[in-house]
Amino acid sequence: MPTIDTGAVRAWLAGLQDRITGAIEALDGPARFLEDRWQKAPGEPLQGDGVTKILEGGAVFERAGVGFSHVRGPRLPPSATQHRPELAGAPFEAMGVSLVFHPLNPYVPTVHMNVRMIAAADACWFGGGMDLTPYYGFEDDCVHFHAVCRDALAPFGGDKYPRFKQWCDEYFFNKHRGEPRGIGGIFFDDFAEGGAEHGFALIRAVGDAFLPAYLPIVERRRAMPWGERERDHQRVRRGRYVEFNLVWDRGTHFGLQSGGRTESILLSMPPQVAWRYQYQPHPGSPEAALTERFLPPRAWI
Amino acid sequence: MPTIDTGAVRAWLAGLQDRITGAIEALDGPARFLEDRWQKAPGEPLQGDGVTKILEGGAVFERAGVGFSHVRGPRLPPSATQHRPELAGAPFEAMGVSLVFHPLNPYVPTVHMNVRMIAAADACWFGGGMDLTPYYGFEDDCVHFHAVCRDALAPFGGDKYPRFKQWCDEYFFNKHRGEPRGIGGIFFDDFAEGGAEHGFALIRAVGDAFLPAYLPIVERRRAMPWGERERDHQRVRRGRYVEFNLVWDRGTHFGLQSGGRTESILLSMPPQVAWRYQYQPHPGSPEAALTERFLPPRAWI
Numbered sequence: 001m002p003t004i005d006t007g008a009v010r011a012w013l014a015g016l017q018d019r020i021t022g023a024i025e026a027l028d029g030p031a032r033f034l035e036d037r038w039q040k041a042p043g044e045p046l047q048g049d050g051v052t053k054i055l056e057g058g059a060v061f062e063r064a065g066v067g068f069s070h071v072r073g074p075r076l077p078p079s080a081t082q083h084r085p086e087l088a089g090a091p092f093e094a095m096g097v098s099l100v101f102h103p104l105n106p107y108v109p110t111v112h113m114n115v116r117m118i119a120a121a122d123a124c125w126f127g128g129g130m131d132l133t134p135y136y137g138f139e140d141d142c143v144h145f146h147a148v149c150r151d152a153l154a155p156f157g158g159d160k161y162p163r164f165k166q167w168c169d170e171y172f173f174n175k176h177r178g179e180p181r182g183i184g185g186i187f188f189d190d191f192a193e194g195g196a197e198h199g200f201a202l203i204r205a206v207g208d209a210f211l212p213a214y215l216p217i218v219e220r221r222r223a224m225p226w227g228e229r230e231r232d233h234q235r236v237r238r239g240r241y242v243e244f245n246l247v248w249d250r251g252t253h254f255g256l257q258s259g260g261r262t263e264s265i266l267l268s269m270p271p272q273v274a275w276r277y278q279y280q281p282h283p284g285s286p287e288a289a290l291t292e293r294f295l296p297p298r299a300w301i
Numbered sequence: 302m303p304t305i306d307t308g309a310v311r312a313w314l315a316g317l318q319d320r321i322t323g324a325i326e327a328l329d330g331p332a333r334f335l336e337d338r339w340q341k342a343p344g345e346p347l348q349g350d351g352v353t354k355i356l357e358g359g360a361v362f363e364r365a366g367v368g369f370s371h372v373r374g375p376r377l378p379p380s381a382t383q384h385r386p387e388l389a390g391a392p393f394e395a396m397g398v399s400l401v402f403h404p405l406n407p408y409v410p411t412v413h414m415n416v417r418m419i420a421a422a423d424a425c426w427f428g429g430g431m432d433l434t435p436y437y438g439f440e441d442d443c444v445h446f447h448a449v450c451r452d453a454l455a456p457f458g459g460d461k462y463p464r465f466k467q468w469c470d471e472y473f474f475n476k477h478r479g480e481p482r483g484i485g486g487i488f489f490d491d492f493a494e495g496g497a498e499h500g501f502a503l504i505r506a507v508g509d510a511f512l513p514a515y516l517p518i519v520e521r522r523r524a525m526p527w528g529e530r531e532r533d534h535q536r537v538r539r540g541r542y543v544e545f546n547l548v549w550d551r552g553t554h555f556g557l558q559s560g561g562r563t564e565s566i567l568l569s570m571p572p573q574v575a576w577r578y579q580y581q582p583h584p585g586s587p588e589a590a591l592t593e594r595f596l597p598p599r600a601w602i
Contacts, residue, residue: 034578054578063576176557176566239570246547247557256477256548263579265477269540271577275364275570277335277355 004124004196006093009117010070012200013097014051016115016207017068020099021053023211024064027218031058033066038261045259046071052264056271060222062104065267070095076120077258083190084123092120096128097207098251100268101214106234107224109134109141109182109217110241112268113210114251115203126199127189128206130213131168133182133241135234136286137294141217142183146300149186152209156194156202164188169297174244180295181244185213233287235274242273305425305497307394310418311371313501314398315352317416317508318369321400322354324512325365328519332359334367339562346560347372353565357572361523363405366568371396377421378559384491385424393421397429398508399552401569402515407535408525410435410442410483410518411542413569414511415552416504427500428490429507431514432469434483434542436535437587438595442518443484447601450487453510457495457503465489470598475545481596482545486514534588536575543574 021033033053040047048071055064076092096116103110115128132145146165153160168187173180186206191199245252245268255265281287322334334354341348349372356365377393397417404411416429433446447466454461469488474481487507492500546553546569556566582588 036579056578063578065578176560176563235573242543242574243547243557243567246544247554253548256544259477262477266544266576267578269576271575272536273543273574273576275567275572275574277357277366277568278337278564 003122004200006119009200010095012204013095014068017051017053017066017097020211021066024061028058028060031055046073048072050264054267060103060218062102063271064101066099067264067267068097087120087123090120092118094118102270105222105224106135106226106230107221111214115207124196125190125192126203127191128203129164129168129185129187130210131172131182131185135237137290142300144216145185145213148209148213150301152205174240180297181241183294184297235272236276236279238270238273239275241270304423305501307420310501311396313505314396315369318352318354318367318398321512322367329359329361332356347374349373355568361404361519363403364572365402367400368565368568369398388421388424391421393419395419403571406523406525407436407527407531408522412515416508425497426491426493427504428492429504430465430469430486430488431511432473432483432486436538438591443601445517446486446514449510449514451602453506475541481598482542484595485598536573537577537580539571539574540576542571
């Protein structure tokens with residue numbers, strides 16, 4: 001048995017999902033999250049349950065999905081045991097919360113956050129992070145988002161933010177375009193340093209920092225006027241988001257290939273997307289500034 | 302050296318691309334294909350060249366891409382040698398034409414066609430096919446498309462159409478949704494039966510059958526009136542096309558992961574796409590008929 005009360009982790013995760021959807025509903029106005037409780041059918045390779053919450057067509061959020069899931073499996077998949085060969089094939093338990101929010105206004109950035117725990121035999125390890133994908137670059141927003149990430153990680157050692165920031169830059173990268181997905185944030189995986197309680201405290205710090213990291217940016221940008229030009233740019237850039245998630249993101253790609261719940265995995269897909277050949281914003285435009293000045297990895301703070 | 306004049310194959314492929322784009326321009330009206338000639342830079346792992354042709358914003362076609370490419374590499378990739386272990390690591394040459402057309406009118410189906418040849422040492426083998434992805438089902442269109450495919454393959458033996466039809470149904474399948482991409486057509490890979498000239502004749506038959514298979518369907522449907530309802534359905538169904546190409550299609554997925562020319566590989570992406578949670582057309586509607594009656598694999602002729 002893992003040296004952590006997995007019921008307490010589950011309760012915290014479910015509460016996090018509720019707190020976040022509550023705050024988003026309060027911010028969005030009348031729109032409400034639809035709630036889908038699901039349970040794996042007996043006989044499926046993974047057993048477990050989850051709650052998928054999705055808001056579509058809101059005033060601020062065109063599509064916002066937050067998923068909670070808690071599954072048990074008979075054998076750890078090879079991808080999870082490369083750093084732990086002694087646990088190959090052991091029964092496991094995995095739980096987490098994952099979200100992607102796609103705002104309607106192109107001046108409001110898309111955001112992703114995830115916290116998760118995997119437990120097998122007497123070991124458990126943690127992963128997660130959050131990252132921001134703007135369509136228009138605002139220095140203030142990038143600095144704010146990274147500062148909240150840094151402050152959340154500070155109690156766990158000064159090395160964590162720089163390490164997890166770099167990890168994020170490396171992970172959320174569209175190799176086929178030589179381009180980062182967004183302006184980064186923090187990402188970590190396979191974290192077991194300091195024991196289970198330390199790891200749980202770490203994902204709590206990340207989960208709790210999400211609303212303070214993101215909501216002030218939404219508040220600053222939500223009333224900015226936009227038109228077809230901005231919308232068009234947003235749709236094409238969202239295509240890059242789709243490319244990353246379906247081609248490179250391990251969770252999405254292997255989730256779909258291994259029989260995960262499709263509609264829950266694809267909560268991250270943007271609502272309206274466009275592809276255009278050799279999309280090139282006019283040199284000197286704010287659209288060009290995004291790729292030239294904001295996406296290349298930078299020390300934001 | 303392969304027992305075939307690769308220059309003749311190249312000339313035929315380049316001619317096929319021109320014939321098809323010429324016919325599409327004639328049908329579309331004033332819109333013209335943009336033409337991008339590209340060449341791999343010295344020092345890149347693959348050497349070679351190609352011509353990418355793309356028409357965007359036409360009257361009939363919202364996005365239509367046709368790519369020709371001809372590359373040489375120092376070592377056959379493992380994916381190409383699983384049936385030919387004796388050629389593992391041999392220098393190779395690959396050429397082909399690939400197209401995807403996304404019409405604007407949701408009553409006109411999307412279509413895909415590909416013909417290709419790979420040569421290594423004294424062996425060469427062929428692959429390709431064509432398949433149709435309608436947004437609204439019309440029995441006549443499915444029968445016509447499959448009949449032209451069957452007739453094109455008839456000179457190569459009566460077994461070819463049933464074999465290649467089934468292969469197509471199996472290949473163009475979104476496993477994560479338990480749903481075929483479209484109503485099928487023909488697909489084959491690693492074809493070396495009967496020698497190189499026989500294989501070349503086979504891809505000529507397939508390439509030459511493309512316009513007769515597809516254009517009559519476009520002519521029948523292009524003037525059908527449509528509105529936001531049909532357009533919306535089309536956008537969501539196009540999302541399934543994106544999912545197939547980025548998650549399951551070996552050519553696309555490995556092309557992007559192995560450093561292929563991104564904009565040429567992604568010619569297949571639809572111009573405008575939507576994702577919506579648990580999209581379910583009204584029971585009894587023409588939109589529901591697509592998934593209920595047309596997509597499940599059927600003997601069309």
